[in-house]
Amino acid sequence: MSNNVIPFNQESRNGSNNTGGGGGDMEARLAKLESDVEYIKRDIGDIKILLNKIDSKLDENSLNYKNTIDKPIERIQGEIKELKSELKS
Known part of the structure; x- marks a missing residue:
């Protein structure tokens, strides 16, 4: 069975009708948003x-x-090459 009834807007506890707009303070709220x-x-x-x-x-x-980091690594690599040369001879 289909529901052919359209609900009326109901006022919420804070007094708005949940339509998302209006209210006497709209201009003030907009000004605050723009400032923010x-x-x-x-x-x-x-x-x-x-x-x-x-x-x-x-x-x-x-x-x-x-x-x-690079300078000590280069120094260590140089020392390793020297050690290899000494070991070969």
Whole structure:
């Protein structure tokens, strides 16, 4: 059996009719949302700047670590070659 009855909008406990709009304070709510969006945009801009700084520092640290590790490895490889030469003779 099909249901041919369309329910009426019922008012909820907080006084709204659950239609998602209206209300006398709509303009104030919209102004607050617009203000909040501006703050969010500003904060995202700040975050982008910080991320770029972090990225630069990571690149710099990566180079420093590479040099710190590569030099001793090269020295050890040189010593191993010398030892091999000594063992052969």
